[in-house]
Amino acid sequence: MPQMNMVQALNDALRVEMRRNRDVVVLGEDVGKLGGVFRVTQGLQDEFGESRCFDTPLAEGGILGVAIGMALYGLRPVPEIQFSDFIFPAYDQIVSELAKYRYRSGGEYTCPLVVRTPVGGGIRGGHYHSQSPESQFIHVAGLKVVCPSNPYDAKGLLLSSIRDDDPVLFFEPKRVYRAARADVPEGDYTIPLGEAKVVREGQHVTVVAWGAMLYEALAAAEQAATQGIECDVIDLRTLWPLDIDCIVASVERTGRIVVVHEAPKSCGFGSEIVALVNEKAFLHLEAPPVRVTGWDTPFPYTLENEYLPLAHRILPALVETARY
Amino acid sequence: MDFQTPETTLANVPTVLRADGSADPATDPGLDAQLLRELMRAMVRTRIVDERLVLLQRQGRIGFHIGSLGEEATILGSIAALRPQDWIFPCYREFSALLWRGLPLGTYLDNMFGNEDDPVRGRQMPDHWTARALRIGSVSSPIGTQITQAVGFAMAARHKAEDVVTMAFFGDGATSSNDFHTGLNFAGVYRAPTVFLCRNNGWAISVPTAKQTASTSFADKGVAYGVRGVQCDGNDVLAVWRTVRDAVSRAAAGEGPQLVECITYRLSGHSTSDDPKVYRADDEVTAWRRADPIARLRRHLELKGLWTEDEEKAWAASCEAELKAAIEGAEKKAPPALSSMFDDVFAERPWHLEEQCAALLAGPRAPRGH
Ligand SMILES: Cc1ncc(C[n+]2csc(CCOP(=O)(O)OP(=O)(O)O)c2C)c(N)n1
Numbered sequence: 001m002p003q004m005n006m007v008q009a010l011n012d013a014l015r016v017e018m019r020r021n022r023d024v025v026v027l028g029e030d031v032g033k034l035g036g037v038f039r040v041t042q043g044l045q046d047e048f049g050e051s052r053c054f055d056t057p058l059a060e061g062g063i064l065g066v067a068i069g070m071a072l073y074g075l076r077p078v079p080e081i082q083f084s085d086f087i088f089p090a091y092d093q094i095v096s097e098l099a100k101y102r103y104r105s106g107g108e109y110t111c112p113l114v115v116r117t118p119v120g121g122g123i124r125g126g127h128y129h130s131q132s133p134e135s136q137f138i139h140v141a142g143l144k145v146v147c148p149s150n151p152y153d154a155k156g157l158l159l160s161s162i163r164d165d166d167p168v169l170f171f172e173p174k175r176v177y178r179a180a181r182a183d184v185p186e187g188d189y190t191i192p193l194g195e196a197k198v199v200r201e202g203q204h205v206t207v208v209a210w211g212a213m214l215y216e217a218l219a220a221a222e223q224a225a226t227q228g229i230e231c232d233v234i235d236l237r238t239l240w241p242l243d244i245d246c247i248v249a250s251v252e253r254t255g256r257i258v259v260v261h262e263a264p265k266s267c268g269f270g271s272e273i274v275a276l277v278n279e280k281a282f283l284h285l286e287a288p289p290v291r292v293t294g295w296d297t298p299f300p301y302t303l304e305n306e307y308l309p310l311a312h313r314i315l316p317a318l319v320e321t322a323r324y
Numbered sequence: 325m326d327f328q329t330p331e332t333t334l335a336n337v338p339t340v341l342r343a344d345g346s347a348d349p350a351t352d353p354g355l356d357a358q359l360l361r362e363l364m365r366a367m368v369r370t371r372i373v374d375e376r377l378v379l380l381q382r383q384g385r386i387g388f389h390i391g392s393l394g395e396e397a398t399i400l401g402s403i404a405a406l407r408p409q410d411w412i413f414p415c416y417r418e419f420s421a422l423l424w425r426g427l428p429l430g431t432y433l434d435n436m437f438g439n440e441d442d443p444v445r446g447r448q449m450p451d452h453w454t455a456r457a458l459r460i461g462s463v464s465s466p467i468g469t470q471i472t473q474a475v476g477f478a479m480a481a482r483h484k485a486e487d488v489v490t491m492a493f494f495g496d497g498a499t500s501s502n503d504f505h506t507g508l509n510f511a512g513v514y515r516a517p518t519v520f521l522c523r524n525n526g527w528a529i530s531v532p533t534a535k536q537t538a539s540t541s542f543a544d545k546g547v548a549y550g551v552r553g554v555q556c557d558g559n560d561v562l563a564v565w566r567t568v569r570d571a572v573s574r575a576a577a578g579e580g581p582q583l584v585e586c587i588t589y590r591l592s593g594h595s596t597s598d599d600p601k602v603y604r605a606d607d608e609v610t611a612w613r614r615a616d617p618i619a620r621l622r623r624h625l626e627l628k629g630l631w632t633e634d635e636e637k638a639w640a641a642s643c644e645a646e647l648k649a650a651i652e653g654a655e656k657k658a659p660p661a662l663s664s665m666f667d668d669v670f671a672e673r674p675w676h677l678e679e680q681c682a683a684l685l686a687g688p689r690a691p692r693g694h
């Protein structure tokens with residue numbers, strides 16, 4: 001089986017779907033000849049031509065508005081936003097239009113498109129090349145939100161996302177893009193949206209993470225194990241709709257939960273997960289749910305490793321929660 | 325718009341400096357010898373700094389640089405043509421503006437290293453500086469956002485009956501942003517004293533200007549908004565100075581906003597993160613080296629007897645020495661204090677930031693600090 005990093009796996013997914021379905025088109029800044037600043041769309045213009053993989057003017061609102069129009073006509077556009085930090089000029093199209101088309105037209109119109117965008121810190125990108133805005137999209141009714149942690153999932157989830165009949169925000173953790181290679185099957189396979197995965201089993205603490213922070217959660221869980229604390233580590237994969245059953249089933253066994261994310265703490269997705277656990281598993285809880293997150297500040301440059309919820313900050317939370 | 329060679333691209337664009345180094349007497353702005361030499365020195369210094377910063381990034385000593393190689397005349401000619409009371413709303417390539425207005429080189433280097441003395445306190449990437457005392461705005465990455473702000477700033481100055489012109493710098497790519505169109509529209513409606521300075525360097529990362537717009541020029545875009553638009557040869561510092569000084573005078577005299585398109589060329593990659601060989605023909609770059617703005621001014625000054633090879637060597641050596649000291653100084657400074665991360669979110673820290681700051685300070689340190 002071929003070994004791929006996440007960039008290659010995503011590229012492969014786009015190729016597979018563009019070969020299968022002529023209605024899939026890729027558009028965005030620098031996606032053509034350059035193949036995207038992270039090279040996820042490399043070679044697509046050569047293989048599929050400029051009409052199916054094209055550079056756009058520098059206007060995210062335009063990219064989304066045009067992609068929505070194409071989706072309304074029946075295409076399956078996969079617009080790229082170069083960094084999720086630059087998605088905000090398109091926020092109006094996403095929030096007011098993309099998310100609401102199906103609902104506001106009584107189901108008459110749908111927008112099956114996937115917005116691909118790199119997310120998160122860890123590449124020394126400072127304020128504007130590091131943010132994690134996922135909760136700002138989850139909070140908007142009508143958008144699915146995905147964030148893979150590894151090459152295999154990335155390909156299978158992207159294929160499912162493109163085939164999904166609802167709009168999907170597909171966040172790609174850029175710290176993981178080239179971090180490691182893994183077995184990725186050739187050709188077509190999918191990973192269903194809405195299914196989390198338990199990637200490490202343990203009976204003492206449930207740890208929920210996604211994207212790049214999954215690896216920090218796993219590293220902390222590894223260290224906790226040396227102190228006799230065994231963690232159930234869940235990789236969400238799809239953030240919304242949330243696989244709440246997977247989380248609740250785990251918390252019913254452990255009685256304890258720690259959620260890890262890069263985004264700031266307040267109103268981050270961790271807040272929603274903790275609230276749901278309180279609603280659905282309150283009587284099983286043995287300790288207060290804990291969030292280990294970025295601070296409530298803009299994302300810093302020099303001090304980024306002190307900002308990110310890396311393993312050194314997750315471990316004490318696991319120990320405290322287990323011993324509560 | 326085709327950037328294959330400077331000769332074809334600039335064929336119908338107002339120029340002052342001619343191929344032989346002389347200035348067209350009909351358009352020569354007649355700058356005095358001192359200003360001409362200051363411009364030359366600034367351009368040479370800018371290039372030395374740019375080239376060294378790329379090396380520092382390659383050596384892993386700084387994280388990033390986004391430079392102005394080839395665009396020195398556009399940037400410095402514009403800034404030199406502003407009056408001292410005028411404000412600059414920069415893009416990200418205009419570090420030479422900071423230096424022109426007197427920022428110590430060491431302070432710029434502090435920003436490149438994101439250290440404790442960095443004016444932005446290590447919070448933003450390199451080349452994202454701030455210099456209010458020099459009447460220069462704070463750089464942000466999102467493209468175009470400064471354009472509308474420059475308009476509002478100019479409107480506010482007029483509201484206070486103060487004689488201020490604002491200049492917004494932006495690239496050809498930025499002309500596709502919402503803020504470009506909204507900025508021109510608002511400025512047109514309110515007759516704001518703003519100069520919109522488009523550095524048309526041929527490329528927005530890998531996207532050529534021809535794919536950015538179907539207009540024949542960016543200056544044309546002013547027409548739709550009732551904004552006077554003009555082009556000039558952006559590699560000819562005299563043409564830039566003349567065009568911008570005229571625009572500033574008009575804006576200050578109440579003639580309304582001005583759009584100036586300087587046609588120049590990005591000789592380097594987009595930034596140190598970019599590899600332009602993937603999308604750009606070497607021939608094009610080679611051709612544009614013929615129009616190097618520094619070489620063009622050098623020829624002119626030599627012709628006028630205002631500049632010699634020896635003088636340039638001596639000046640370059642002193643720039644190198646200054647730069648070396650500035651780098652060494654900035655590199656050995658400490659990172660910003662941990663607690664500074666929680667400053668400036670608000671004027672005062674609310675309870676939640678006090679709590680988070682205390683938690684950070686009491687907790688373990690990250691293994692891979694800088
Ligand atoms: C809103 C937004 N979208 C995308 C980017 C990524 N980006 C950074 S610079 C750039 C190209 C800018 O080109 P141009 O305006 O011509 O300026 P130049 O870099 O050539 O000076 C892009 C797409 C960004 N910074 N902001």
Ligand SMILES: [Mg+2]
Nearest residue numbers: 495496527528
């Ligand atoms: Mg440009």
